[in-house]
Amino acid sequence: MAIDHVLTDGRGPLLQTHDLTKAYGGLLVTDHVSLTLEAGARHAVLGPNGAGKSTLVGLLSGVVESDSGKIMLMGRDITRTASAARVRHGLVRTFQISNLFPRLTVLDNVLVAVCQRKGGSYRLLRSVSGHRDYLDSAEGVLEQLGLIDDRWKLAEELAYGRQRLLEMAIALSLHPKVLLLDEPAAGVPGSETGVIIDAMEKLPRDIAILTIEHDMNVVRRFATSVTILAAGRIMVSGAVHDIMASEDVRALYLGRSGHARFAKSSST
Ligand SMILES: Nc1ncnc2c1ncn2[C@@H]1O[C@H](COP(=O)(O)OP(=O)(O)OP(=O)(O)O)[C@@H](O)[C@H]1O
Ligand SMILES: [Mg+2]
Structure with a gap:
């Protein structure tokens, strides 16, 4: 899948897969998936x-x-690179299910990630009053996502929608070049999803974002390009308005209302 219409900065793709394939037993779950994300991409799967x-x-x-297959990050083959090293190279993800430290404060949840990025020790940080730059970095990200007033709360005390925002803050604090979001609004009550979409829209433009999303309204608002996967294969991929306008896609997947028939978020 070549996403030709997304922003290109002339430095080539940020992230590319070639024939990426994965099976569990006899079940082919990822079937020769080839995709490209350029700088600034807003891509929904x-x-x-x-x-x-x-x-x-x-x-x-x-x-x-x-x-089998290959994954390239900024021209570097990372197919066999450990996930922590991928993060250091700028490839960061959030999870479909919340992945926070529930008994740490909001600020500490971000500080753990900042320490990870800067190679410092979180344990040491607790005993040293310095490290102003670590704090500045963490607070800057919390400010950016509207979480600064919650910084002394325990993560578990936040409403679920704000917990998902905190996950985004943690991801951002790792300074991603490519950010992968697995259903950022999964499990979030309808009344809180607007906050998540607002936050997604405010993410720095130079970060390429791939998000998994069930909610068509979010896709229309946020994404400029879309890939539809079925049984591990890319069915169709392209500009969001072309995909939404495609009669085949509408007939197969969107129903008359334009809402995805599969628009059922799961928490698994
Ligand atoms: N560790 C695993 N071992 C065996 N099968 C797995 C494993 N992980 C996923 N699968 C299977 O692979 C298929 C794809 O799962 P995956 O979680 O990627 O789907 P998904 O598109 O994210 O679904 P959802 O919309 O429910 O989140 C499913 O049939 C799932 O049961
Ligand atoms: Mg999933």
């Missing part, structure tokens, strides 16, 4: 439950090991 969306994010982030 859609597909029914079990289509292989989370597995794709797992393969990209290094949590799942591919059987």
Whole structure:
């Protein structure tokens, strides 16, 4: 899949996969997936439950090991690179299920990530009053996502929508060049999803974003390009307005209302 219409900065693609493939037993979950993300990409991956969306994010982030195919990050082959090293190279993800330290404060959750990025020790940070730059960095990200007033709360005390925002803050504090979001609004009550979309829209433009999303309204608002996965394969991919306008896609996936028939978020 070549996403030709997304912003290009002349330095070539940020992230590219070539024939990426993964099977669990006899079940082909990722079937020769080739995709390209350029700088500034706002790309949504859609597909029914079990289509292989989370597995794709797992393969990209290094949590799942591919059987064959290649993953390139800024021209570097990272197919066999450990996930922590991928993060250091600028490839960062969030999870479909919340992945926070519930008993740490909001600020500390971000500080752990800042320490990870800067190679410092979080334990040491607690005993040293200095490290103003670590704090500045963490507070800057919390400010950016509207979480600064919550910084002394425990993560578990936040409403679920704000917990998802905190995950985004943690990801941002790792200074991603490519950010992978696995259903950022999964499990979030309708009344809180607006906050998540607002935050997504405010993410720095130079970060390429691939998000898994079930909600068509979010896709229309946020994404400029879309891939539809089914049974591990790319069914169709292209500019969001072309995909939404395609009679085939509408007939197969969107129903008359334009809402995805598979628009059922799961928390698995
Ligand atoms: N570790 C695993 N072992 C065996 N099968 C797995 C494993 N992880 C995922 N699968 C299977 O791979 C298929 C794709 O799963 P995946 O979680 O990638 O789908 P998804 O598109 O993210 O679905 P959802 O919309 O429900 O989040 C499913 O059939 C799932 O049961
Ligand atoms: Mg999933």
